[in-house]
Structure formats: structure tokens, C-alpha cells
Amino acid sequence: MTKVYVTGMGILTALGDSLESNRDGLKEGRCGIGSLEGFSTRYADSLLFGEVKRSNEELKKLLSIKEKGVSRTSLLALHAFNQAVQEAGLTNQNISDKNTALILANTVGGMCLTDELYRDANQRDSGSEYVASYDCGSVGIYLQQKFAMHGIINTINTACSSSANAIMYGVRLIKKGYAKRAIVGGADSLAKFTINGFNSLHILSSGRCSPFDVNRDGLNLGEGAAFLVLEAEQHTSDKKKLAEVKGYANTNDAFHPSTLSENGDGPYLAMEKALKQAGLNPDEINYINTHGTGTENNDEVESKAMIKIFKNKVPAFTSTKSNIGHTLGASGAIEAVYSILNLLYQEIYPSLSFKESIEATRLIPEQVYSKAMIKNVMSNSFGFGGNCSSLIFSKV
Amino acid sequence: MFYIHHTVCISPQISFPEVNLDNLLTSIDNKLYAKQVSSADIPPAILRRMGKAVKMAVSASGPLLKHYTNLDGIIIGTANGGMEDCIKFLNQIFQYEEGVLTPTNFVQSTPNAIAAQLGFISKNKGYNITHVHRGLAFENALIDVEMLLDDNPAHTYLLGGLDEISDYNFNIEYLCGYIKKEIINNSELYTGKTTGSIAGEGVAMFVVNNNKEGAISILKNVKTIHTTDKNEVLEVFKEFLFNSQLQNDEIDMLLTGENGDERYITYSELIESVVPDAIVARYKHMLGEFQTASAFALWLANYILQDQHVPVHMVKKQTISKPLRNIIIYNNYQGFQHSFMLLSKV
Structure with missing residues (x-):
């Protein structure tokens, strides 16, 4: 294809x-x-x-x-x-x-x-x-x-x-x-x-x-x-390719108009299907640009869903919403651009304003700038109405 | 290209639960409101809390969701979604000077609340999307489903199009010049020589898949174009016919979205001239004009293929009586968003 x-x-x-x-x-x-x-x-x-x-x-x-x-x-x-x-x-x-x-x-x-x-x-x-x-x-x-x-x-x-x-x-x-x-x-x-x-x-x-x-x-x-x-x-033979769009999935949490289900069925399914579509194993994802809104509900549910997919090896992750806030309908595209910057420059940007991890999940976002080998990046976006999507961009 | 198996339409005409299109119901003050239908499948207490758009969609989907319990996704086209809720929340902002507001209207005002509600009711965790591209919102939903079924040939999807009239979008569309200044009756929509149309609303829901068995009709082709250039519309139509692999005389009926606005009549006339042997029928006097009216047109074409009968009030040009096999729907929203659909009997 x-x-x-x-x-x-x-x-x-x-x-x-x-x-x-x-x-x-x-x-x-x-x-x-x-x-x-x-x-x-x-x-x-x-x-x-x-x-x-x-x-x-x-x-x-x-x-x-x-x-x-x-x-x-x-x-x-x-x-x-x-x-x-x-x-x-x-x-x-x-x-x-x-x-x-x-x-x-x-x-x-x-x-x-x-x-x-x-x-x-x-x-x-x-x-x-x-x-x-x-x-x-x-x-x-x-x-x-x-x-x-x-x-x-x-x-x-x-x-x-x-x-x-x-x-x-x-x-x-x-x-x-x-x-x-x-x-x-x-x-x-x-x-x-x-x-x-x-x-x-x-x-x-x-x-x-x-x-x-x-x-x-x-x-x-x-x-x-x-x-x-x-x-x-x-x-694209004569063009500079910035990244390949390798995986994508759209699912629904089917739980509540403005809250994600406790175990994050929608987010889990979105990540799982995007991996399947990309033909990648979970351990091939090097970094996740999370949805990470900073709400009580989202971050815990997203963490649980990530743990379920990636087991005890959740990749490096951050939330760029800590830099720019939640831009709603623009956020998926903005975070896609950021994810591609991660790939292009082989670097991870710090997630801001984090101090102590959530008790139930204990996940810690990257907090310092670092160079990293990044082949595949996942970008999550979840919305009201249970609308969950996950994208995977890969290095060319 | 996919098959239509089951449909429900709630419209200003008698279309649900029984269908009787021969008696044209009339407009009031240039508005055609959808008939209020209560769904036996949804508890009244839950329905009461829903805004009109969500209620219409849920009521129309009730029988379909009951019959098809294992759908693979929900694809909705709506330009505005729950406009009433949106404006109720807007009014709250001003009335209470941005004070303590109740979130219900806000949550229901997002256009994706409809597909979300349907997903929630049916516990459907599959593909769920809302296309909102004004006069081509429903057509984009069709293209989406076509692509989904190409990738997942065994899937079955719930597809729908809807919009509602609220006092507020009526005002805004009036200010835009989309609504006639003079009050008319919908039965005389096509006789005047003025600009604007009448407002309408409705919902049409479809269960679609790749399975020919038991299907009513097949949507063979869909094409959209943004332009005000009449020649370009004509060229795109000819290309559409060519790609549909049909001779012009195989088109039995042309169903146009003529809406009584004198500015846009020539588009329909041009399209009519390409298929001189086809019956020409119109539908906006039954429904009014709104962004996703083409969803009703698709429901109507599907019904006519099944019923083999065209209500007299729809006919603009009659031809010799013949079996109806292929119907082309041409719609145009405000003269610049055009679409063509080809629906054939199975």
C-alpha cells in the first residue's frame, strides 16, 4: 500500500x-x-x-x-x-x-x-x-x-x-x-x-x-x-520527507459525554489499533506525545491505558500542553508537528510543571531536554464524547 | 460503493414510523419542522434531557441499533449539531455575565455529541466521527464510509446526516440571505422569482455494508466540488457520469436540490440538460433547505427505488413511465458546494 x-x-x-x-x-x-x-x-x-x-x-x-x-x-x-x-x-x-x-x-x-x-x-x-x-x-x-x-x-x-x-x-x-x-x-x-x-x-x-x-x-x-x-x-521522489505517517486509529470510549472510563478502554483501543495498523510492537515506540491535559480524569486514565499497552516499559513521554495549553481542535495537529520535530532532531523536550507522580500509576514524564534515538513516535488525542485517536509517525 | 440495508428518516413529512409522501405537509413562517417522534426504545426521561438534534438522531437510530447490535462504527454528517444547546449556553453566558453556568448545554452543543451519544447508547467502541463541512458534511461522511468499507469489507456501519432549525440559526441564515424575506408556502417554493429558500431540518440514518444480500440499493458513486463556475459543475457532472459507467439514457431519475433561490436555479437546469430522458424530481419543498438536506435526498431516492413511485408534487418533468433503477441526486448548497450521488436499485 x-x-x-x-x-x-x-x-x-x-x-x-x-x-x-x-x-x-x-x-x-x-x-x-x-x-x-x-x-x-x-x-x-x-x-x-x-x-x-x-x-x-x-x-x-x-x-x-x-x-x-x-x-x-x-x-x-x-x-x-x-x-x-x-x-x-x-x-x-x-x-x-x-x-x-x-x-x-x-x-x-x-x-x-x-x-x-x-x-x-x-x-x-x-x-x-x-x-x-x-x-x-x-x-x-x-x-x-x-x-x-x-x-x-x-x-x-x-x-x-x-x-x-x-x-x-x-x-x-x-x-x-x-x-x-x-x-x-x-x-x-x-x-x-x-x-x-x-x-x-x-x-x-x-x-x-x-x-x-x-x-x-x-x-x-x-x-x-x-x-x-x-x-x-x-x-515525493524529489522532496524532503519529514516523516512517514505510519499508524492511526479512531475509537470511542462509549462511556460518558465528558469523562473517560476508569480503565480507558477508548484510549487503550486507539493506541492498540494504531500499533496494529503500523505493524509495530509496543516496544518499537520510542516516545509518546500524550493527550496529557492536566485534568484529574484524563491523566490517570491515559496513564493506565499506557501501562496496559506497554506493560512495565512505558516509553519516554511528555505533555506539550504544559507549554501551550489545550488548543482543542488544533491540538492533534500541533502535537503531530511537535512529534515530527522529535523525530527530525532526535530529541525529547521537557514536560513542564511536574513534581510528583500519580499514586495509582507512578508514571513520570521526561523533565529535561535530551537527545534520543527516536524511530517511532505516538501521539494521543482524546476528546469529549469519548472520541479517541492515536497517530504514529516514523523516521524516514 | 456500498449497499444500503435499512434506513430511518425523521423529517417534516410523514416518514417515520410509516411513510406517506403523497400528502405534502406544509411550512409555517418559512420553516419546515421535523415531526416530533418519540422512540419506544429510549426511556422518555433520558430523551427529555436531550437537545433536539440529539433527540432526533437517537429516535431515528433506535430501531436500527436494536436490529444491528454489532455495528463497527458510527459516521455522522452535521454542519451544526445541537444548535439550540449551543445558543442556550451562549445566552447563559450573557444572562449570568459569565457567572456560574450549567455545563449540560455546553456538552451537548458540540457537534460530535450526536455520534458520541449514539456510541454511548449502543456501547460501540468502534470508529466514531463527525463531519461538519457545512453543505458537504454528509457527503464527506459517505466518502468516509466508502473508504472504511474498502479497508474492512466485512464491516457494517451506521451512517447519518442531520441538522436542526433553531430560532438562532434561522436568524443567522436569514441575515446571510439564505431565507426568503417574504413568507411563502412550501408548495409554491419553485414558482417565485426571489432569493433565499425556506428553513428545514431532519435526520436520515442508514445501515450500510458491502453485502448485496438483503440490500435495498447500492450507492455507486459520490462526488463533491466547491465552485461557483457553472461550466466546472457541468464538467464535473459529465466526469461523474463517465466514471459511473452509465449511459445518459440509463439515468431514470434526476433528483435535484433546487431550493427556490433564483440565484442557483441555472445550476440545476444545466444538470437537467445533460440527462434529457430522466424524470426530474425535486425535494426541498418537502424538507426545506439546510446543510445536510442531501441525507434526506439519499433516503428519498432509496425509498423511491424500493416503492417505484414518485409523489406527484415532486415531479418537475415527467417522461414515459419506466422502471426506476438508477437515480442521480444533485445537490448544491448556496451555489458553491455541489454534490452528485448515484444510487441504483439492487
Whole structure:
């Protein structure tokens, strides 16, 4: 079967707006989580966020956007998209070709404009400039129109695992021959809507999140975007291949709308099936970029599932959410980019804010920067509604 | 390419539990609301707590999940999911000035809550996904299932498409110009010369696999394109026909998503001109316009292939009476998201 390679990546997070700045931030163990500056909400000072420190105006200027009605989510997406297609050396003609798919993941859409949405939804006199930009589909449609794309275009929303599924869908389209290449990724911006939603569930940390720590008390919401260019083996002979997408799986925990089952059936099955799909044994995984949100439920359940799969030899693991917060629909793609940086540079970045392990599982994330031999990396993403996904990237 | 075995549709027309499409039920204030159906399979106390979209999906899936207890996954297309819950939560944020809010509406507002709820009810730990790409959300779900069945030929999946009307998305779509400014009756949807359509909602669920035995129909091809260029739509349609390995005169019926918006009528007319021997039928007067209306179209085509009868109010152009074997569904959402599906009788 056709192998699928990553030939370009783009990223924008609280750590920076390029691959280099993100890698530097990860190497230095920098935490991009802090107070919210971009918009007003009751929680701007009391909670901490992984905010992209560029205003909408700055982003529009940077991206030469003059048209109206472009949401922040679309701006973040465009920035990461541009980097990815540039690194892969795609021309505008390549991008608009009918054999190029665009698969985007998104959970917030234009709802980052919570105030505008509230006004538009409650009146029928005249709409704001954003009236057609609220739904999840709006971000992918914006990119499709901007680049006049003619291939298969899709948007996936499986909550926090959305962009892992976008990557998976892109790989499958290529393997089936429905596309020669797929530009896949995710974008989400901070929104009053999600801040209040997660707050009402009491899973937001009072400080910086501390994944896998015994005293962890929740997650930090973040924002950002990442894209990967995936190409079929036969079209990459003259290209630099950054990694191979070797394994992937999507499962459901079938337990509760917002909590994982005690033993993590969904996470376990996702990791197990991804290994099987990749044709790898558990001991061939050298590093795991965990879902690791820092909530009481996730980290313990994910630990149990890892122990069940890897027995007493759980590979080196970290949670990059300790650097940038939980970027929801973007997190799967952002963490895929980070995983590929691990592979490319043969290095492991420190997980932050960890002090003491969880009693029941005793797993300890990597806490210092180190060089390492890494052939295969696993990246986990689990979401509300029990939507679990696991991806495996391999060194080329 | 896969077979459709079992379907349930809850729509503004009489489609569940019995089906009677000859009597057209009418719209009120440019809205066609889906009929409220209570499911015998789900306790009323649980149903009551669900938002409309989840309730519709659960009610429609009830009989299917009861019959097929060993499904391999759940694939849903919905542009907005539980819009009512989303807006209820939004209103809470403003009403209580971001104070202490109840999370129920928030959790139900995420579009994946529908597939999740179905997975939860059926204890299904298999593949579970929600496609939300506006007017092509359902078509992407079809492509997904097609790929899944190619990789797992022995699997059986639950596939569905749905969206709901809430006061809020009605307002937003009105502001976008998707809804007619004047109030019309759905029976006269195609007679006016104005922009916009009428709002609608509904759910169609399908049990699909690779097994011909006992199947009603086979979905032979699906194709999507984003464009406003009429010639390109035409070219893609011709390519679709070519890839479907059918002669134009083998298309017995063309079911179009004409929606009463004068801006988009030419797309349908162009497609009609390619298959002059086909019966031309329309469906949006039965359902209204919404992003996943094509799921209803697929259910309808499947029903018509089984029933071999086309309700009079659907017919735009009649041809000589002949057995219905191949139906092409052409849908277009707001003039730029187009899809073609070919459904054939088994």
C-alpha cells in the first residue's frame, strides 16, 4: 500500500509563529501560558491561557488580509497553512489542483466572536460582517476559496481529537487514490464560549496546568493552528520527507459525554489499533506525545491505558500542553508537528510543571531536554464524547 | 460503493414510523419542522434531557441499533449539531455575565455529541466521527464510509446526516440571505422569482455494508466540488457520469436540490440538460433547505427505488413511465458546494 509522507509543516502557538520558535520554546522548556490579553472576559486575569500573542490586526497585516468577515480562527489557520505549503514547495497550482485535498479540524469556528454571534443570533435587522463565519466549516471554506481549491475539502469535529482525525482522513484519501496530496490540520482560537464551557465543567486549572502530577487541577485553554502537507510516496521522489505517517486509529470510549472510563478502554483501543495498523510492537515506540491535559480524569486514565499497552516499559513521554495549553481542535495537529520535530532532531523536550507522580500509576514524564534515538513516535488525542485517536509517525 | 440495508428518516413529512409522501405537509413562517417522534426504545426521561438534534438522531437510530447490535462504527454528517444547546449556553453566558453556568448545554452543543451519544447508547467502541463541512458534511461522511468499507469489507456501519432549525440559526441564515424575506408556502417554493429558500431540518440514518444480500440499493458513486463556475459543475457532472459507467439514457431519475433561490436555479437546469430522458424530481419543498438536506435526498431516492413511485408534487418533468433503477441526486448548497450521488436499485 502507498506510503504517506509529511513534506511540509506550519505552526502557530503560544510559543511562537514558526517551526523554529516553537522548537526553541520546547527545547528551553518555555511555558507560553499566561493572562489573557486579546479580549475581555470575566476570567481574563483569574485564569491562565495559552494565547497567541498577536492581535487580529497584527495577523491581518502579517497575512495581507484586507477582506472583511475573516475570523481569528481563519487567520490562525491561514498563517500555519502558508508555512506548511511553502515548506512542501507547493505552488498555487499544486494547491488548487483537483488532486489536492484540504482536511481541516475545528471546534470553535467563528464562535471566537462570541459577542458578535450573540447579537447576530438574536436579531434580524442587519448582520455583522461575520454572519457567515460562525460555523466550523467556515475556516476550511475560507482557505478553499482563498486558494481556489478543487479537491476534496472536509472539516471534522470530534472535539479535542479533531485534528488527529483530520490527519487520518487525509492519509486515507491518499491511500485510496482520492488525492495525491492532502493539506491537513486544525485551528482553534480562544473564545468566551469555550472558556465558560470548560469553566462550567470545573476542569480549568487555577494556575499553570501540571500534566501527570499528583496535584494537577485541570487544563489551560490555548489557541493555535498547525498544518501538515501529506503526499503519496510516488510523488515525493524529489522532496524532503519529514516523516512517514505510519499508524492511526479512531475509537470511542462509549462511556460518558465528558469523562473517560476508569480503565480507558477508548484510549487503550486507539493506541492498540494504531500499533496494529503500523505493524509495530509496543516496544518499537520510542516516545509518546500524550493527550496529557492536566485534568484529574484524563491523566490517570491515559496513564493506565499506557501501562496496559506497554506493560512495565512505558516509553519516554511528555505533555506539550504544559507549554501551550489545550488548543482543542488544533491540538492533534500541533502535537503531530511537535512529534515530527522529535523525530527530525532526535530529541525529547521537557514536560513542564511536574513534581510528583500519580499514586495509582507512578508514571513520570521526561523533565529535561535530551537527545534520543527516536524511530517511532505516538501521539494521543482524546476528546469529549469519548472520541479517541492515536497517530504514529516514523523516521524516514 | 456500498449497499444500503435499512434506513430511518425523521423529517417534516410523514416518514417515520410509516411513510406517506403523497400528502405534502406544509411550512409555517418559512420553516419546515421535523415531526416530533418519540422512540419506544429510549426511556422518555433520558430523551427529555436531550437537545433536539440529539433527540432526533437517537429516535431515528433506535430501531436500527436494536436490529444491528454489532455495528463497527458510527459516521455522522452535521454542519451544526445541537444548535439550540449551543445558543442556550451562549445566552447563559450573557444572562449570568459569565457567572456560574450549567455545563449540560455546553456538552451537548458540540457537534460530535450526536455520534458520541449514539456510541454511548449502543456501547460501540468502534470508529466514531463527525463531519461538519457545512453543505458537504454528509457527503464527506459517505466518502468516509466508502473508504472504511474498502479497508474492512466485512464491516457494517451506521451512517447519518442531520441538522436542526433553531430560532438562532434561522436568524443567522436569514441575515446571510439564505431565507426568503417574504413568507411563502412550501408548495409554491419553485414558482417565485426571489432569493433565499425556506428553513428545514431532519435526520436520515442508514445501515450500510458491502453485502448485496438483503440490500435495498447500492450507492455507486459520490462526488463533491466547491465552485461557483457553472461550466466546472457541468464538467464535473459529465466526469461523474463517465466514471459511473452509465449511459445518459440509463439515468431514470434526476433528483435535484433546487431550493427556490433564483440565484442557483441555472445550476440545476444545466444538470437537467445533460440527462434529457430522466424524470426530474425535486425535494426541498418537502424538507426545506439546510446543510445536510442531501441525507434526506439519499433516503428519498432509496425509498423511491424500493416503492417505484414518485409523489406527484415532486415531479418537475415527467417522461414515459419506466422502471426506476438508477437515480442521480444533485445537490448544491448556496451555489458553491455541489454534490452528485448515484444510487441504483439492487
